[in-house]
Amino acid sequence: MAQKTQENPRTQATIRFIQAVRQRVGTIVVGQDTVVERLLIALFTGGHVLLQGVPGIAKTLLASTLSRAIDLKFARVQFTIDLLPGDILGSEILDPRTNTFAVHKGPIFTNLLLADEINRAAPKVQGALLEAMQERKVTIGKETFKLPAPFLVIATQNPIEQAGTFELPEAQLDRFMLCHRLGYPKPAEEKEVLRRNIHLGVRREDKGAIARTEFDMIDDKPVGSTEDLVSAMEAVHDVHVSETFLDHVVQLVEKTRHHKSLALGASPRAGISLIKASRARALIHGRDYVVPDDLFALAEDVVLHRIRLTYEALADGLTGLQVLQSLLADVGAPERR
C-alpha cells in the first residue's frame, strides 16, 4: 500500500467517517467490500453506479444499509416493461376539491435511488431517468424541480435473463460513472451469511409473528451525517493528481480509441470519471494523492462499459476485459498492428 498521509485534518476526519460507514455496512452485508468502496466513490464524486449481477446478492440490502448509515433518503423502483416515466419522475394530479393540478413527486426525489433491473423498462423510461441523472432536475408539467443533493442512482442489471429486456445503449451507459460486476460471495463469506441468517429469529407483529430479515437488523442510527458526506466530497477535491497520473489516464483512454479490437473507445467522460474515481479511491485508502494503483483498480469499472469490441474481435472470442487488461499490462508498448 502506498504511504498514507494524515496531515490534512479534513482528510483525517473523512477517513474516520469512511471507516465507520464501512464498519456499519459490514455488520449487515458480508463481503462486498469492493462494492461498498465503489458506492462511496460514487457518493463522494456525484456519479452513478450500475451494478451487474445475478439476483440475490444483497444489492438492495447494501443500498438500504448505506443510506441509513449516512442518514440519506432511500427509494427503490423495480423497473418493468409497463413502467412509465411519470412513475419515476412524478406527475400532475387533478385535485377535485380545488379543480387544480397538484404536483405529485415521484420516487426519484430521494438521495439514494435503487433502480432495480433498469434494462427491463422501455427506452422511454430509461431515457427519462438517465436524463434526470445527468441534469439533476426534473420537469413535471410546466414546473422544473431540482433533485435533492446528494443524489445517487444505483441501477442494477441481470446479465443472465436477456429476454424481454432493452439493452442500454452506449450513450446511456456512458452516463454511469462506474459499472461494477458483482460476483457470488466466497464460500467463507457465504457461510457467514448463512450463520447470521440462522440467528435472525422472528418478530412479533400485531397478533402474529413474521420471520425477521437482514433488513430488520439495520441500525437506524446513522454513523455519519450529510455534513460528513459533504466534507468527504470536498476532501476528494483536495486529493492531488500529478501530471504523471494524468498522462497515464490520457494514454489509456487514447489507446482504447485506436485499438484494432475496439470499435468504440472510451469517451472523454471516461477520462474525467477515472480521475474523479481515482481521487475518491485514494481518499478511501487514506492518501491525499493518486497513484497508478487507483487507475488499475478502477479501470475495469470505469472503462469496460464504455468500450465496444469489433465483430472480428468477438468472432475471435475476445472479451472487453481481456482487451482492457492487455492495454493495462502493455501500456507504453508500441502498437502492434
Added chain:
Amino acid sequence: MNRTSPWPALALCLLASAQQPAPSSPPPTTPQETVGMPGRIENLILPGTELAAAPAPPHTRIVLRITAARPHGSLFRYDIEFTGFEPGAHDLRPYLRRKDGSPTTDLPAIPIQVSPVLPANVIEPRDLQPTSLPRVGGYTTWVILAILAWIAGLLAILFVGRRKAVTTAGATAEITLADRLRPLVEDAMADRLQPERRAELERLLLSWWRDRLGLQQRTAAEAVATLRNHPEAGELLRQLDAWLHEPPGRMRTVDVNALLRPYQAPVPTTARGGAA
C-alpha cells in the same frame, strides 16, 4: 309351265354362306418383324379344334405364344405372338399343336417374315468404332472442384493471415522491454527526461517487475498489489510515488539516480524473451 324366281335360292345361298364361317382366313399381308423382336397376329381364324403353342425345342428358330383363343362358330379365332431368332420366311404351323392331340395337317400356312438387323453376311455385331471421349466434368466433378476451392480459401483465410501477424509480432518483439526501459532510465538519471515521458518510465518499470515475478496472468490491479508487498518492487513503487505522484512541497526527497541505477542494465526477465 311353272316359272319360279331365282332370288329366293340366291338369298338362301348367301344366308348359308354367312352362317358357315370360312375354313381359314390368312392374314392379308405377311407379318414382318426383325430378329428378336416380338410380332403379333390378331384375329387369325383357323379350322379344327383348339390349338396351343407346341413346346419349343432348344435352339428353336421361332418362339410362339397364343395370347388369346376365342370360339368362332365351329372354328377358333386366335391372337398369336411370335419372336423370330433367325432371319427369313417361316411358317408357324410346326409350332402349333392341337390341345386334343389330333393332327394339324388341315391347317393353312401361316407365313411370317423375320428380317435381319445386321447387314447380309454379318452374323456378329461389328466392333465398336473409336469415338472421342465425352467432355471431362459433369455436375459431380464441378461440385468436387467447388468444395476443394472452398477448403483452399478457408485454409488461406485461417493460416495465411495468421502467419503474417506472427511475423509482424516477431518483428516488434525484437525490441525488448529492457531496450525501451534503458534510454528512459538514462534520461531520467541525467535529468533529461521530459515530464510527459515519466508516465511511460513508470509503466515500463511496473511491466518489468511484473514480468520478473511472473505476474503476467494476473490482472493489472492484482499484479500491482502483489508488487507493493514485494520487498524490492514495493520500495521502488513507494519511491516512484514520492517522486512522481505526491503533492509538490512534500518533504520527501528521492534520489532518482540511486533509484534507477539497477535498471540501467536490467537483468533478463522470464516472460518477454529476456532483456539486456
